[in-house]
Amino acid sequence: MAIKTAGQKKGPVVILVLIILVALFFIVKQAIPKKYYYTTDLKCESCGSIYQEKIASGTTFPIKCQKCGERAAHRAMKCLDCGEVFTMKPVPIAPGAPGEMIPPEMPKCPKCGSMNLGPISERKM
Numbered sequence: 001m002a003i004k005t006a007g008q009k010k011g012p013v014v015i016l017v018l019i020i021l022v023a024l025f026f027i028v029k030q031a032i033p034k035k036y037y038y039t040t041d042l043k044c045e046s047c048g049s050i051y052q053e054k055i056a057s058g059t060t061f062p063i064k065c066q067k068c069g070e071r072a073a074h075r076a077m078k079c080l081d082c083g084e085v086f087t088m089k090p091v092p093i094a095p096g097a098p099g100e101m102i103p104p105e106m107p108k109c110p111k112c113g114s115m116n117l118g119p120i121s122e123r124k125m
């Protein structure tokens with residue numbers, strides 16, 4: 001008799017499970033490494049547009065261009081010495097070794113070789 005009564009009380013159990021699921025969802029959401037977004041300068045290699053965009057950390061480049069839709073937008077920097085705007089795309093270690101790319105950790109100006117670099121435009125936070 002007691003078992004039958006418990007079986008009939010399905011409504012509250014379902015609600016309880018839902019509450020637990022929602023709670024779990026929030027716990028898992030908190031546990032996942034937070035994606036942070038940052039504003040960066042981008043330059044499209046396809047159409048040449050230079051613009052700012054908020055992108056998520058861990059984004060792999062190139063990303064889709066805001067202007068032309070081509071997947072050709074790379075992070076861009078500006079040389080503070082000569083004013084050259086250039087993209088920081090990974091470069092092959094050696095010709096004939098396309099698999100190995102150097103991440104652009106130490107970017108320098110391709111025009112004058114200066115490492116005095118900065119953002120293209122002021123950050124709008």
Ligand SMILES: [Zn+2]
Pocket residue numbers: 044045046047048049065066067068069070072
């Ligand atoms: Zn473009």
Ligand SMILES: [Zn+2]
Pocket residue numbers: 079080081082083084109110111112113114
């Ligand atoms: Zn330069």
